[in-house]
Amino acid sequence: MTERRPSPAADLDRQLADLEQEIDRLRRRSREHSVPVDAEIAPLVERAEQLRVQIYTHPSPWHIVQLARQSQRPRLLDFLGTLCSDVMELHGDRLYRDDPALLAALARFNGQPVVVIGHNKGKDTKENIARNFGMPYPEGYRKALRAMRLAEKFRYPVISFVDTPGAYPGDEAEERGQAEAIARNIQEMSRLRTPVVVVITGEGGSGGALAIAVGDAVLMLQYAVYTVISPEGCAAILWHDASRARDAAAALKLTAEDLHALGVVDEVLPEPFGGAHRDPDATFATVREALQRHLQALRTVPIEVLLDRRYEKYRRMGRILEESTQSIE
């Protein structure tokens, strides 16, 4: 039974949210009725600050997983609407279906034409049902590839926003070649003849994330996660106990900081204290600046150099032991 209790981190988070609501309520009342409430509020503000420091100074990996999945976290459409202008959505893979879980669009970023792709997670149940919780079918990945081919044709950069629990694990998705679609995208992105910048904004769920996440620069929000398997899945397989997800989250090294240290992520984009959803504008500003900087730098690199660098970057990933019992190259 203890396993079902909310985690301490989540407890702290809820306490903080309650406190903030109470403070807000008091402040509103103070404004509306011109009643001074400073004395009443002061201890609450202090307690909230303590909680914040406690939680967000050193959030546990499991707490970061919760932040990454936070329902009010900025979504693709928020980034697109704020960072881009002249957005024109492209639909369909020209083969089977238009997949609403994955968005592709022509747009301008700082006035420059770009092609944007991304997992289209929603913020509420209705949106999420319509967009399958940001879990694409093969046709979503094939639409993304079609959009990337357009970017390649016109030599416009691709910006990819990653936020998915994973590729949809359904029978029809399997039948239509989920694995093939992901493999194809990974391969084609590894040699796409135009710059690709990836921003992992929320959940980077395994192959379903990687299918649009191979790029020249892979940026990651501070409280996003990127993992080969969900902590719950990992715990279930390793320890036959999904409730040990907290332990798995720590073991999997799925935070931006960890992944930067492992060389998988090129830059960690700091989030506002408490998470991106607490100050979306600050988050957008951070992402905008980073995107601008990376696109600027990539724009001047000759394409063959860019492709060699991209290849070498992925080529180097991983850690191996090698005995020198034979000479190699």
Add this chain to the structure above:
Amino acid sequence: MTERRPSPAADLDRQLADLEQEIDRLRRRSREHSVPVDAEIAPLVERAEQLRVQIYTHPSPWHIVQLARQSQRPRLLDFLGTLCSDVMELHGDRLYRDDPALLAALARFNGQPVVVIGHNKGKDTKENIARNFGMPYPEGYRKALRAMRLAEKFRYPVISFVDTPGAYPGDEAEERGQAEAIARNIQEMSRLRTPVVVVITGEGGSGGALAIAVGDAVLMLQYAVYTVISPEGCAAILWHDASRARDAAAALKLTAEDLHALGVVDEVLPEPFGGAHRDPDATFATVREALQRHLQALRTVPIEVLLDRRYEKYRRMGRILEESTQSIE
């Protein structure tokens, strides 16, 4: 009611078939029982000969349509089995389904590696139901394109055998992009970086045929047809009378001879007297010789020259009137 009566051409054909059967029967009896039957046979043989001359010396376009649709006419698998060795069939478009109406295979022709594609019409009802009467779905065309990309990768020639009533006119075929699949194939074949030789062996049914029939050399069996619409369909639309198909067949100029004159077909391959099915081996020999000759000639052409020639060939097709009221280029 007169419309439902078999055409005179078909009548003649049936009479001939009956006669030939009777002659065979008499000859067998003669052999088995050592009974001389020459006197009995002679007039039949003479009459058969007359009929043959009558029918096949100048077959009408409508009669040629019947020959092209003849159920015993050699099919793709016959050509493949006779002309090629080391046949390895490839399956599937890697997207949705394996379409049995369209076959793709790696093979050797005269010892040289080639990629073969073709409409896979059957010879009996069972085969035809399994292979949808040689009417592909979009996934058939997409499989063909995948096979052609392999040919391009290895710079092996493509040999395409055309024999279809047309692309399958079903709701699912429409939903999965029948038009897109055909357009894509036509475009990609027009610029495929390897030689393509097409043989129209039976029915060349409109876009469903053209989708695998763009090539450097388009050969056509003497009694095959190639048409933008079936004679029945044409008659129904133009005269609201499908029984005027015979007239439409003549009007559409769908015979090999006509199409050669119009510049659509590069070479007409003569068939045995009475049609390919009367002497399949002779037909195979003719096709083999022609394929060999064309492949040989194409092999030595530099790829850019080949592509320019192919482009120009299709670019010139059609007849227009042009007033010189304005100067052009």
Add this chain to the structure above:
Amino acid sequence: MPAGIWAKCPRCRNLIYRKELERNLKVCPKCSYHHRLTAVERLEITLDENSFQEYDAGLASTDPLGFESYPDKLSEAQAKTEQAEAVLTGEGTIEGWRTVTGALDFYFMGGSMGSAVGEKVARAAERAHAQRLPLLIFSASGGARMQEGVLSLMQLAKTSAAIGRLHDAGLPYLSVMCDPTTGGVTASFAFLGDVILAEPGALIGFAGRRVIEQTIRRKLPEDFQTAEFCLQKGLLDMVVPRTEMRSALSRLLAFVGAPRLVPVQIEPAPAAQP
């Protein structure tokens, strides 16, 4: 549509004041039905005023097969539409963006593609290529022109090949499907756009509804082969109401072609790697 002060909407059956209909780009103000347009009307509502310079005005089909009554039908269509053929092509600008634009005319023998339509579309693609301009084609066609037999089928290959070269050169091609776009035109240039747009409610498909129903022995749903249906099936990029089409095209042209539209920048673009 017969002349007169009032026009009857074929969908909602309301009588609409013709002037109002014209002002609304022939979109029914009551039910948003998009009336079919002639090629001339299409170019008028799409291109900047007086910007159109026609190509190949004198180019027309002939009767290559000696097909019964084809010359008469051609003459009738020419008289009715005052055009030589079922497509108009030329150069024109959209909110200043230079394009090579073509528009098929369904009122000319059902917008059918014979040798002349294929030739004009192929030439338009080649001129867009030569001048490094974006190509834009509005389709409205019942398919191939059977009176030209296989020669009309070969126009699928001719036009698709020309657009393939445009693509190889890294030049943009926008395809707009109008009601109806069916048969051979869908199986060639209409479905080969970098971006494919359609008008609301447009009928789009390869095979005809009746043929399909005969084949599958079922009734098809009402919305089968509509633009909206095709959008859901992943076959189109956008369904754009006529009243917003010009601005959508302008934005797309700015996006795909902008670097090449300023007269100063005429250096060749980098070749595309497909």
Add this chain to the structure above:
Amino acid sequence: MPAGIWAKCPRCRNLIYRKELERNLKVCPKCSYHHRLTAVERLEITLDENSFQEYDAGLASTDPLGFESYPDKLSEAQAKTEQAEAVLTGEGTIEGWRTVTGALDFYFMGGSMGSAVGEKVARAAERAHAQRLPLLIFSASGGARMQEGVLSLMQLAKTSAAIGRLHDAGLPYLSVMCDPTTGGVTASFAFLGDVILAEPGALIGFAGRRVIEQTIRRKLPEDFQTAEFCLQKGLLDMVVPRTEMRSALSRLLAFVGAPRLVPVQIEPAPAAQP
């Protein structure tokens, strides 16, 4: 399979004389069930005798994340299989045709792909490229190796990119899926073959049956995700019984690679245009 004179077939439950089973390449003589093979067995029945020259024998995964009990599991697997890692790679010939061949070992931690498996596969592709030899990989894997976290996920990118370069160089790559081929390996090199083969009955899929059934809340059909199922769904080229695999591969190698296999012909092949 435990040692002993008799082996029990997991499908038909018959007891099979072990020697007979070995002679039949571990295909059940009663029901044709294809028993799983170790990587060593796979190479033995595939390559010409004594033709195998192993690459990177000493290359193994380490424990980059400090993941609980991973080093122990690695050691156990190494002890059990007498291999350093879950894939064997090297050069070898098949009926004389030279290849670079890799075989995953399901008995080594479920054939999971960690850094070492990714590295060995990528190196195999690069060596095939450098020597202009065809690449051949037998997959048998449960997916990524979660004990290496995202580093194992990155092996999908590493291997797919290496095979992309092979493809760009016009070199052939044959993929053979054996039972089971699931997860990350399917979403990378296993599905990127020029030609994809599979053994009869092999389980092939991205997501696991249980996860799918939980998601869709239905039971899946018995044959779901079998090789035969995937063939029908257009995802594979051929399903080839083990007893015919060597000859099928030999013919394919002759077809795709023959011009490059004769030692005299070492001039570079023309670059492929994808």
